Amino acid sequence: MPQFSPTKMALRATFCAVLLVKLLSGVQAYQGVFVLGENVKIPEDVSANSTVVQLRDFQSLNASVSSAEVGNGTFWSVNITTGDGSGRFGVRVEDMALIVAAPLDYKLRSLYNLTVELTNTGNKIVLYVNVVIVVLDVPGYPPFYNKRCETPVLPYGQRDGDYTLxxxxxxxxxxxxxxxxxxxxxxxxxxxxxxxxxxxxxxxxxxxxxxxxxxxxxxxxxxxxxxxxxxxxxxxxxxxxxxxxxxxxxxxxxxxxxxxxxxxxxxxxxxxxxxxxxxxxxxxxxxxxxxxxxxxxxxxxxxxxxxxxxxxxxxxxTGCPEGLYGLYCDKECVCKNGARCHGFNGACECRLGWGGRACDIPWFEPEVVIVETPSDSVVRYIGTNLKLTCLAQHTHVAYMTWTHQSEIENRHNDTIFIEERTAQNSSISLQPILESANGRYTCMVQAEDGQHFNATFILNATECRPNYHGKACSQVCDCQYGGTCDMWEGCLCPPGRRGDRCEHPCGPGTFGLNCSRDCNCQNNAPCDPVDGSCICARDQWGELCQNSYLLVCPPGLYGDECEHTCAPGRFGLQCSRDCNCQNNAPCDPVNGSCICAEGQLGEFCQNVPIPDKNQVVVAVLASVIPTIAIIGCIVTAGILVKRGRRRARTPEHPTEDLNEMTSVSSWEVDKEDIRFEHMIGEGEFGHVVRGRLRLPEGYEVLVAAKSIRPDRMTASAVRDFRREMTILTRIHEDKGGHPNVVKLYGVVTKSEPQYILVEYAINEELRRYLWSLREQCKTTGNTKLLERLGFSCDVASGLSELARLKIVHRDIAARNVVISDRKVAKIADFGLSRDVYVSSAYERTGQGGEEELLPLKWMAVESLRDGVYTCESDVWSYGVLLWEIASLGEEPRYAGGPMHPDACTMLELLKKGVRLQQPENCPMSVYKIIRSCWTVDPTKRPTPDELFRKIDQMRPQSAAHLALHNSP
Incomplete structure (x- = not known):
């Protein structure tokens, strides 16, 4: 075993002078020799029974011992007389060595000043040796008892066999x-x-x-x-x-x-x-x-x-058997006095009143303490077990008494004697804790010398442990679908769920809490089990699904959902008519008009020009075209002069206005073909009414009819209204439109009020749809992430179409995106959006001397600073829309700024680099795409096509794949 002698460790200090004093004279008297020793340094992690110093190594002591060994029958006894009250050191008589007897702890005590007495029974000589021991601090020792990685303890007696922690x-x-x-x-x-x-x-x-x-x-x-x-x-x-x-x-x-x-x-x-x-x-x-x-x-x-x-x-x-620790449970614990041994590293968790590496050094704590087992619970629950142990730490017990004073109403003065016994410790067990067990537990101790001590523990358990219920909290809840566990009722189910564990949805025709309310839907339509809203079939409409209509595909389409185009040679309603085109020319699937190839002429493409006659046609056209051009220039000049006189106040881009009027007029709808129903949106400058439009083909479609309020017919409102009308007609030049842009059905401009007729979105705007998802998430926990990523792709696709047509929206936001009945997101509100909905998203500002409402928190830096709107500024706004989708419709809030900043404040925040923070539960991969839209340099922002590809790649079959994108 290791030896920490002054010679081997080079730790010898300079010897002091040897002082010899005769205490008594005579043959039977002992002689006392005092020998001053030296400092010995040892590390705190030295194991028990290790040698600290060989007493013979002291030169003066060696001389005394040698001279005393001349007689026969010499016997030496060795004792530590002072300086080691905690018993850290001992002696080994056979080789006169000072050894470590118990684990050391630098933090508890780093210096020991020992006096060792050596007695020779043969010549009556007593030697006193003074040894100063310096304990050195060892990093990482003693091992730290970390409760976070505490392991179970197997019952005592399971010590046979191979174990792993x-x-x-x-x-x-x-x-x-x-x-x-x-x-x-x-x-x-x-x-x-x-x-x-x-x-x-x-x-x-x-x-x-x-x-x-x-x-x-x-x-x-x-x-x-x-x-x-x-x-x-x-x-x-x-x-x-x-x-x-x-x-x-x-x-x-x-x-x-x-x-x-x-x-x-x-x-x-x-x-x-x-x-x-x-x-x-x-x-x-x-x-x-x-x-x-x-x-x-x-x-x-x-x-x-x-x-x-x-x-x-x-x-x-799984843990180790009691008293063992280590990976293979092959090491002996050194913990004493009821201390718990850590399964990983053997660290000791001392009870009150004890300290040191092995919890064998008493502290000056109260003479009597009550120790709880288990001791790591912050809250005591009904139905769990509790053991209370009364410990008399530093006194000899004559007898020990336990009492319980209940805190139940009308029993405050009841004190019950539990037991009385003679022992150094006594335990009472509550298995399990009942509500009647609450109160004050007192342990009273009378020492053998007549002194009295006591300690008190107060138990206040009023709740069941999580997921348990019943009077004794012994029944398991295991609530599903967001149900909560109540102590007396068991599972409290959210609206739309029922059953002991909320495992069943509401039965047909019922909804709400405990499925106690009846649905009012008509035509056998089911209702939402949460809020009772009616779920109409495709051929039903109305709040209660009380109205029905037959889905009729428009000309040129067929199928259960009008998903197919007419086959070659067919056109019209239900593709029921045959084309009359000749020379293999195809026809338009909507109206049957023939689409002639190059070189074909006539209504039915029936004529094929003869080459010789072509020269004649060319010659005739060559002579006629200059005359037509001259006449056209004269007529055009006259029109421009006339328009200039009529519109002297608005000279800019007159030809564009004429073109716009021409494109809009082709979409004119007779007001008699519209049946208006009820208002679905109203704002400061306009309103939206739901209606039914009868198409020339003979069937009706649901439409949202937008108009300007008569009392707010301002120049800016009219300008934005006309702008939206023109943009929609431009997008629908081929009558087909785009699947991710709201569909235009027509306009009303020849009567007042004027209307823009677009498709009616059953699911309303994206913002409100996100709010409904947020409420569902509170009860079901399902955020429908994949569906939201689908909405992001839809908007990016629509934005790509606008960029292709060189159209700038200026207000891309969740409130301006509608969700169709097939859960497809479509861009809407090209100019009037800020007037239709009363929203805190817009702030009043003045530009060009005219007051305007602007969506400041959705605007790019260049738009706020210079009033510049481009396809790139729409990408910035798309980033804010993505943030809305990720946060389930939260109102954007910039750190360090007010909830509703003005234009100057908003611009200053963006210049400082402030951006919307990552929403909760938003994957880092999604937030990186969001941040890429907010680059100050517009040319470095991603294009809508790039955004579509990035998000589309993140739409796996399982949401678990998103974990691969979560790393920063």
Missing amino acids: VSSDGFYASLNGDVIGSFGDYLQQPISRGNTAHFVLRGDCSLTFVIISRELFATAENVVFATALEINQGRFELNCHDREGKNKGKITMLDTSLADDLPQWVRSDQLPKEDHHAVVTELNEIWTTSPYWIRCGATVSWFGGSVPFAYTFQYNF
Whole structure:
């Protein structure tokens, strides 16, 4: 065993003079010799029974001992007389050594001044040696007891057999997404195969586990690892994550016979030369209260390519038998006085009144304390177990008494004697805790010398532990679909759910809390089980689905959902009519007009010009065209002069106005064909009414009819109204429009009020739809992330179409996107949006001397600063819309600014680099796309097509794939 002598450790101090004093004279009198020793330094982690110093090494003591050994029958006794009240040191008489008797603790005591008495019974000589022991601090010692990674303790008596602190059902590996093999528990393998295993747990609950072996990967079940190491030059690392995508450490696979770049611990010869395989697992934030699931992965080289490799495992922390610790439960705990031993590192959790590495040094605490078991619960719950132990720490007990004073109403003065006994400690158990057990528990102790002490513990358990209910809190709730557990009622189901565990939806015709309300829907339409709103079929409409109509496809389309175009040679309603075109010319599927090829003439493409006659036609046209051109110039000049006289106040772009009027007039609808129903939106400058438009083909469609309020017919309102009308007609030049832009059905301009007729969106605007998703998430937990990503793609597609047509929207926001009955997002409100809805999103500002409402929190820097609107500024606004989608319709709020900033404040915030923060539960990959839209330089922002591709790539079949994008 180690010896910390002054000679070997070079720790000898300068000797003081030896003082010899005769205490008594005579033959029977003892002689006292005082020997001043020296300072001895020892580390605090020295093990018990280690030698501190050999007393014979003191020169003056050696001389005295030698001279005293001349007589026969000499016997030496050695005792520590002062300086070691806690019993940290001892003596070994046979070799006259001072030894460590109990674990040391630098923080508790770092200096001991000992006096050692040596008595010779032969010549009556007594020697007194003074030794000063300096305890040195050792980093990381004593081991820290971290409750976060505390392990279970197996019952006493289960000490036979092989144990591991943690256990596993095994592991499985996957290559390129396919499981390629499963494997046994690597913690058991080092035992069975004679491998070397190193296990280190640090005070922060981080863990390093190293397995070293010559043939670790040589078995058939591990051939994939051996192959991967060979292909990857003998080394690769796997980064580890938990189910939430948080970093949990890494695993290093190593073959030193192949790898060149070796870790430091290998280069320093810590790896035996005959062993060249190693697996190093480094994990952080180990939690031991539940199974520990980890997936470790990396992209590795594999037969000429690179593929994703993953290694998935789950550990259960099973613990060691009482009194043992370590990875294989093969180390003895040193904890005393009821202290708990940590399964990982053997650290001791001392009870009150005790301290030191082994909890064997008493503190000056109260003479009597009550210790709770378990002691780590902040809240005591009804139905759990509790043990109270009364400890008399530093006194001799004559008798000990427990009393309980109830705190139940009308029983405040009831004091019950539980037990009385003679012992140093006494325990009472509450198994389980009932509400009647609440109150004041007092332990009274009378010492043998007549002194009295007491300690009190107050129990106040009023709630069941989570997920339990009943009078004794012994019944499990296990509520589903967002149900909450009530102590007396059990599961309280959210609206739309019923059953003992909320496992059933409301039955047909019922909805609401406890499914107690009846639906009022008509025509056998079901209702929403949460709020009772009627869910109409495709041929039903009305709040109660009381009205029905037959879905008739417009000309040129057919199918159950009008998803197919007429086949060649057919056109009209239900594609029921035959084309009359000749010479194989196709016809328009809507109206049957023939589409002639080059060189074909006539209504039915029936004429094919003769080459000789073409020359005549060309000659005639050549002589006529100049005359037509001259006449056209004269007529045009006359029109321009006339328009200039009539509109002297608006000289700019007169020809464009004429073109706009021409394009709008082709969409004119007779007001008699509209049946107006009820208002669905109203704002400061306009309103929207739901109606039914009768099409020339003979069927009706639902429309939203927009108009300007007669009392707010301002110049800016009229301008925006005409602008939206013109833009919609331009988008629908081919009558088809775009699937992600709201469909135009017509306009009314020849009577007052004027209307823009667009398709009616059953699900209203995107913003309100997001609000409904947010409420659903509160009860079901489902955020419908994939559906929201679909909306993002839809808007990006519509924005791409606007960019192609060189149309700037100026107000891309969730409130200006509508959701169709097929859950398709469509861009709407090209100019009047800020007037239709009363919204806090718009702030009043003056531009060009005219007051305007502007969506400041959606506007790009250049729009706020210079009033410039481009397709790139629409991309900026799209980024804010993406933020709205990710936050489920939250109102944008810029950090450091007011909820409703003015234009100057908004511009200053953006100049400082302030941007909307990442919403809760928004994947980092989505937020990176959002931030890319807010680049100050417009040319560096992504295009709508690029945005569509990026988001579309993030729409996997399972939302679990998004975890791959969560890393910053």
